[in-house]
Amino acid sequence: MRGPLRRAGMLTTSVVAISLLAACASRNAPLEPLQKARAAVNTAMNDAKVVQLAPLELKSATDTLAQADTAWTKEADATEATHLSNLAVRRAQIAQNVAQTRQLDADIKQAGVNAERQRLQGDAARAQQQADQARAAAAASATAADRARQQTQAAQAQVKDLQARLNELQAQQTERGLLVTLGDVLFEFGKAELTSQAAPRLDKLAQFLTEFPNRKLLIEGYTDSVGTAAANQTLSERRAASVQSALASRGVAADRMTVRGYGKDFPVADNASPEGRAMNRRVEIVIADENGNLRSRR
Structure with a gap:
């Protein structure tokens, strides 16, 4: 009987050893979901905006990844490790999108x-x-998260670009549309010819209009109350026409521009003072909004 008992004991010992080796091999083998989770969390951690703007969401992702590592390397629980790995990927994606959203909010406040x-x-x-x-x-698809990131970046770029251009134009929003005013100093004294000082502003305005080709505009000339009504009317029309010609020479289509002269009508200041008269001698350029709305005075 001693022989069979000895063989049975040896067999039991072999089975236990094989089981231990299998468990060790399982823990050492790579788990694909865990590898993907590590890559996703590392991507989020390497993004400075995510680190700065979504620290709590990023910590949630890193904590979940650590739990997945423990489940696989110490417990060899493939099911739990896979579940936690997928959850870590989703939380990394959420951290990235939260950072993008908060960055967009900050950009808007600066406008x-x-x-x-x-x-x-x-x-x-x-x-x-x-x-x-x-x-x-992003909870279900990493591809959707990538698309959202691209859309957010494009929106941020549009906001910054438009803000910069409007600042350069010194534009004002009015009920009639976007208003750009050219003062009397940009014209020869008592004449309709533009001075060289007008070129930089007209260059910027033409560039803006070129980039928004569907926006039409009104070019309106005004004078102070000095002189006859007929002379003021003629001067206001000629100055508006000079601006139209300057914009046309810079590539703005003529059919987008409507020219009008109003003489001394519609003053913006009191003509009793030199300062007020200087403010009234002007050319106003009214640009249609993004919906094409453009209101004339009459």
């Missing part, structure tokens, strides 16, 4: 141009909605 603020806020709301939708989709 200092009253002229287009309402439109910019509308764009931001749509971008926020897209970011929210992308963040929800």
